Amino acid sequence: MPNVSRPDEPRSTAAAVPSGRQGGPPLRHQTDIARAAALIADPSRARILKCLGDGRALPASALAGEAGIGAATASVHLAKLVEGGLLTVERQGRHRFYRLAGPDVSAALECLALIAPPLAITSLKQSNRTNALHRARSCYDHLAGRLGVALMRGLLERGVLTGHDGVHRPHEAVRDRPSSYGHDVRYELTPAGPAMLAELGVDTDRLPPRRPAIRYCVDWSEHQHHLAGGLGAALTARLFALDWVRWGPIPRVVHLTDEGALGLERTLGVVVADQ
Numbered sequence: 001m002p003n004v005s006r007p008d009e010p011r012s013t014a015a016a017v018p019s020g021r022q023g024g025p026p027l028r029h030q031t032d033i034a035r036a037a038a039l040i041a042d043p044s045r046a047r048i049l050k051c052l053g054d055g056r057a058l059p060a061s062a063l064a065g066e067a068g069i070g071a072a073t074a075s076v077h078l079a080k081l082v083e084g085g086l087l088t089v090e091r092q093g094r095h096r097f098y099r100l101a102g103p104d105v106s107a108a109l110e111c112l113a114l115i116a117p118p119l120a121i122t123s124l125k126q127s128n129r130t131n132a133l134h135r136a137r138s139c140y141d142h143l144a145g146r147l148g149v150a151l152m153r154g155l156l157e158r159g160v161l162t163g164h165d166g167v168h169r170p171h172e173a174v175r176d177r178p179s180s181y182g183h184d185v186r187y188e189l190t191p192a193g194p195a196m197l198a199e200l201g202v203d204t205d206r207l208p209p210r211r212p213a214i215r216y217c218v219d220w221s222e223h224q225h226h227l228a229g230g231l232g233a234a235l236t237a238r239l240f241a242l243d244w245v246r247w248g249p250i251p252r253v254v255h256l257t258d259e260g261a262l263g264l265e266r267t268l269g270v271v272v273a274d275q
Helices: 033-041 041-052 060-067 071-085 101-114 126-136 146-156 193-199 229-241 260-266
Strands: 087-092 095-100 135-139 142-144 214-218 225-228 245-247 255-256
Touching: 033 041, 041 060, 041 071, 041 101, 041 255, 060 095, 060 135, 071 095, 087 255, 095 101, 126 135, 126 146, 126 193, 135 146, 142 146, 142 225, 146 255, 146 260, 193 245, 214 255, 225 229, 229 245, 255 260
Parallel strands: none
Antiparallel strands: 087 095, 135 142, 214 225, 245 255
16 A cells, blocks of 8 residues: 555655755845845936935825836836835825835945946036035935034034044944944933933934934945934924925935024034035
């Protein structure tokens, strides 16, 4: 009679374990870098992702215009980015609004910018856009560029934060890269820091949850630190609420208002040239 096992009989697991893996640790998964890279590699999708780098949600029509493509083509690209986990979509009435899936996507784009060749500047418009991004821009939900670096320096010099001087020194860096989140330095609030931030209307006991309160990024254009994390997001949101900064017409570009320039100089000693 053939030796046929019954469904309810226990079966040997030896055949199901790859050779050499008996009793070993479980196999760990590997990340599919190629798939993520392929999503970003298309020029139109890359422009869409860069356009959303300030953390805001934008409709498909605005993203199509920024990428210089038609609505139907934009719809196909957006669907791929959502499916690939780089974007999320929210429906508001008849419209759909798209945003980056999280700060890690923005950080990845910043890192890619370090190894990407520069786009040729062939017009005054492109030159003005580049200069504006260097002056003041968003890095997901916090400030970057000369304004972001100056703000970090003001927080350190006024004794709100402590832990480092805010200068990125490549020859001393261990894990820090010339862009993206930093890891080598531990910034902390000073004992007087919460009270000083409260004068600006920032409550350090009510920072955004589920993220580190204080982080920093190495700014790719200034090669210094700017403030990130929950405190960076809360402080940036407060500056917008005070109308000290405003969104510019170019994605990610931020403008420091005259009132904001006076307010930051009065409260933190922050002076940003070429605003």
